[in-house]
Amino acid sequence: MILYGFYRSSTSYRLRCALALKGIDYEYRPVNLLEGEQKGEAFSSRNPFAGVPMLVADGRDRAQSMAQLEWLDEAYRERPLLPAAMEDRFTARELAYAIATELHAPLNMPVLNYLKDPLGHDQDAVDTWYRHWLGRTLRPIERRLDQLGTGDFLFDRPGFFEVVLVPQIYNARRFAFDLSEMPRIRRIERSCLALPEFRRAHPDAQPDNPENKKEEMP
Incomplete structure (x- = not known):
């Protein structure tokens, strides 16, 4: 699993917290928002939202942090983020x-x-x-x-x-x-x-x- 993010991005921070709580190992690849790397063709061709985080898992580039959080909880059932009730x-x-x-x-x-x-x-x-x-x-x-x-x-x-x-x-x-x-x-x-x-x-x-x-x- 690969997480593309920016250290100060709150949405990237969300994913880092969630992955840590669930005990999921991942590779972190920085995307410098201040230099506009997210708008470059190499990144935006994969993520049309041109933002971070982007989570690469199971052969798919996944965007939008809240959807990513929900997906993580469905794909990795141990240590759930959402309660049972x-x-x-x-x-x-x-x-x-x-x-x-x-x-x-x-x-x-x-x-x-x-x-x-x-x-x-x-x-x-x-x-x-x-x-x-x-x-x-x-x-x-x-x-x-x-x-x-x-x-x-x-x-x-x-x-x-x-x-x-x-x-x-x-x-x-x-x-x-x-x-x-x-x-x-x-x-x-x-x-x-x-x-x-x-x-x-x-x-x-x-x-x-x-x-x-x-x-x-x-």
Whole structure:
């Protein structure tokens, strides 16, 4: 199995978390989004969405992270990401898809770049846009978690929701979003990041992180 991704891409981060939790070995091949490698013919001819992650498995190039997560759970039944009970599966999907559909679309790199050029907004305006949409979805998620009375994880162990939440909170911190009034989200994030699977998947641990390349220089 091959995962094409970018160290700071939240959707790539999702897949790394999921593969680690399921104990699936894979080869990681970086795609530099900042240099536009995803738009090149070599990549876009295989993935018409021209984005990451792309998961190569069973002779097929698979795009779209949420579909990839669902496929992984169906193809590799051990260590399931989704819980056994139907209502619990709905809850996990409800919260995960709130992030994937309400947050990722307005906050991904092409949208942020479009706000700057051609629309002409400066970085402060882009940051304000980013934080607005984060609050619009993360606050209801926090309320839902409070209704559910969650602890360290949504259920008894991390799964479908957590692999989507943790990368989004990583991005929220990059944009200085105030999480002080979201104790349940912060608790889940803290519990996940204490696990070796999430530490291995973290952007700081990826070979294409420029900081890691600096450390390798003599």
